[in-house]
Amino acid sequence: MRFAEVSGSRVREEGTLKLAVPRGALFEGTLDLLDRVGVETGELRGESRSLVFVAGGLVLVTMRPSDVPTYVEAGAADLGITGKDVLLEQSDRAVYELLDLGYGACRLVVAGRKDDQSLGEAERRLGSVRIATKYPRIATRHFEQSGRQAEVVEVKGSVELAPLVGLADGIVDLVDTGRTLEQNALEVREEITRCTARLVANRVAHKLRAAEVDALTERIKGAVRR
Amino acid sequence: MRELRRVQGALAAAFERFGYGEVATPTIEYHEVLARGDERGAPAAYRFFDENGELLAMRTDMTIPIARLVSTRLGGAEPPFRLCYTGNAYRAIRPQRGQMREFLQAGVELIGVEAPDGTAEVIEVLAAALDAVGLTRAVIGLGDADLYRQLLAEHGVSDDRRESILRVLAGHDLVGLEAEVDQLEIAPDERETLLRLPTLRGGREVLDRARELGGAAVDRAIQRLATTHDALVARGVGDRVQLDLGLLRDLGYYTGAIVEVYDPAVGHVLGGGGRYDDLMGRFGWSLPAAGFALYLERVHIAQAEEERLGRSPAAEGRGGEAR
Numbered sequence: 009m010r011f012a013e014v015s016g017s018r019v020r021e022e023g024t025l026k027l028a029v030p031r032g033a034l035f036e037g038t039l040d041l042l043d044r045v046g047v048e049t050g051e052l053r054g055e056s057r058s059l060v061f062v063a064g065g066l067v068l069v070t071m072r073p074s075d076v077p078t079y080v081e082a083g084a085a086d087l088g089i090t091g092k093d094v095l096l097e098q099s100d101r102a103v104y105e106l107l108d109l110g111y112g113a114c115r116l117v118v119a120g121r122k123d124d125q126s127l128g129e130a131e132r133r134l135g136s137v138r139i140a141t142k143y144p145r146i147a148t149r150h151f152e153q154s155g156r157q158a159e160v161v162e163v164k165g166s167v168e169l170a171p172l173v174g175l176a177d178g179i180v181d182l183v184d185t186g187r188t189l190e191q192n193a194l195e196v197r198e199e200i201t202r203c204t205a206r207l208v209a210n211r212v213a214h215k216l217r218a219a220e221v222d223a224l225t226e227r228i229k230g231a232v233r234r
Numbered sequence: 235m236r237e238l239r240r241v242q243g244a245l246a247a248a249f250e251r252f253g254y255g256e257v258a259t260p261t262i263e264y265h266e267v268l269a270r271g272d273e274r275g276a277p278a279a280y281r282f283f284d285e286n287g288e289l290l291a292m293r294t295d296m297t298i299p300i301a302r303l304v305s306t307r308l309g310g311a312e313p314p315f316r317l318c319y320t321g322n323a324y325r326a327i328r329p330q331r332g333q334m335r336e337f338l339q340a341g342v343e344l345i346g347v348e349a350p351d352g353t354a355e356v357i358e359v360l361a362a363a364l365d366a367v368g369l370t371r372a373v374i375g376l377g378d379a380d381l382y383r384q385l386l387a388e389h390g391v392s393d394d395r396r397e398s399i400l401r402v403l404a405g406h407d408l409v410g411l412e413a414e415v416d417q418l419e420i421a422p423d424e425r426e427t428l429l430r431l432p433t434l435r436g437g438r439e440v441l442d443r444a445r446e447l448g449g450a451a452v453d454r455a456i457q458r459l460a461t462t463h464d465a466l467v468a469r470g471v472g473d474r475v476q477l478d479l480g481l482l483r484d485l486g487y488y489t490g491a492i493v494e495v496y497d498p499a500v501g502h503v504l505g506g507g508g509r510y511d512d513l514m515g516r517f518g519w520s521l522p523a524a525g526f527a528l529y530l531e532r533v534h535i536a537q538a539e540e541e542r543l544g545r546s547p548a549a550e551g552r553g554g555e556a557r
Contacts, residue, residue, distance in 0.1 A: 216476075
């Protein structure tokens with residue numbers, strides 16, 4: 009892979025563009041989108057334990073959605089797909105946010121126990137509420153911006169558990185159908201924002217591989233269901 | 235440390251070749267000096283009091299201290315001034331990111347030469363400095379700091395609206411930009427201009443595409459970029475530059491041309507700079523100026539990566555010796 013002078017401009021790093029693909033809740037929607045773009049995803053849908061696939065002129069790297077900004081910011085992946093919730097939580101990651109992909113629509117909400125005013129009561133009597141969440145920075149920002157004091161407790165697993173056993177007065181979490189909240193006798197108190205899947209790009213790749221990045225972005229844009 | 239010193243030495247020799255003389259300033263400045271230099275930017279992260287209760291700060295870059303130095307110490311001398319430096323600067327870090335509060339910068343300031351000549355000279359020095367450390371594939375992005383702000387003003391966008399749009403753009407959030415622009419009461423073709431402009435980057439042809447989008451602010455910026463680019467071509471470094479109408483830098487003192495440095499072997503920006511024609515005036519001696527700074531630790535990483543990929547002249551030279 010030698011670089012050479014071609015019509016006055018340098019040939020950039022060759023090799024295939026790397027796209028970070030989120031496993032988990034956005035996995036199906038992402039594979040469906042890639043199918044519509046013309047990237048064969050059969051291998052990813054199979055039982056394979058591989059993490060890296062080559063398909064449709066791209067290297068697809070599969071990972072947790074919350075790792076996508078890390079890989080893309082460092083340039084280990086040129087582009088990536090992840091949820092807006094992840095981007096908001098990691099808002100200090102310097103990546104380009106190129107497209108709203110429309111799928112994976114969810115709401116980030118504050119929820120509390122049904123038929124229980126403890127969220128309001130804690131605020132009134134103690135001047136502060138305790139909030140369990142996987143999104144400590146979004147939760148902190150939300151309560152700060154609305155001028156309320158909150159003690160934010162970060163948990164990694166099922167957030168719904170925290171108010172049930174008294175770890176917290178409420179939670180900040182991503183809600184899709186609301187069934188999980190329902191089953192745990194919780195209800196939505198406030199909506200913070202709505203989230204969908206987003207296409208992101210590394211800053212240097214966005215500049216130095218502009219033509220390829222733009223072409224792929226246009227292809228994906230054409231395949232997004234409005 | 236030996237490798238880092240070698241990078242530093244190669245950069246200093248390149249600056250010297252273009253007639254830039256080294257200066258040094260204290261790491262500690264009066265906070266008021268730094269604040270005066272960069273009103274729009276974030277305040278210095280590390281501040282403390284001296285024995286008389288004066289507020290001091292660790293410098294956040296080298297440009298403001300050098301502007302202060304020139305206006306207070308070189309008063310009798312005849313501009314232009316060609317100055318270079320290597321020194322530590324200090325900024326707040328984001329937790330758990332392996333970032334350092336203290337980082338080494340090397341760069342130049344050309345004070346007293348107007349655009350486009352001054353800008354072109356600084357970019358020529360930057361290209362030579364990158365070559366000197368083996369980053370022959372590095373690319374210099376060239377944009378215009380005033381373009382988007384003036385474009386929004388031209389469309390009659392209110393001040394706070396404008397700041398929030400610029401903030402979204404500085405955060406590289408093109409989805410958020412579309413949401414912001416959709417709230418403005420503007421014609422469809424103006425909307426198209428605001429959304430398409432930040433995505434235009436590449437060779438000279440992007441200026442033609444930008445001109446098609448129209449608008450007086452766009453025309454002025456294109457004119458500035460075209461004359462700068464002509465001057466760069468005349469100096470033989472036109473092919474090192476990528477024109478980028480979406481470029482924004484987070485320091486508040488830039489006016490006109492701004493640059494950013496990328497290398498294909500690494501995912502982060504290696505440095506940047508631009509024109510700061512208003513900065514010297516804030517220290518009592520109004521002079522046009524331009525400069526750049528490279529982050530030495532990042533340049534070192536890029537050099538190591540290029541050698542690993544076998545792309546740098548240094549690596550080829552060593553390969554020859556091994557045989």
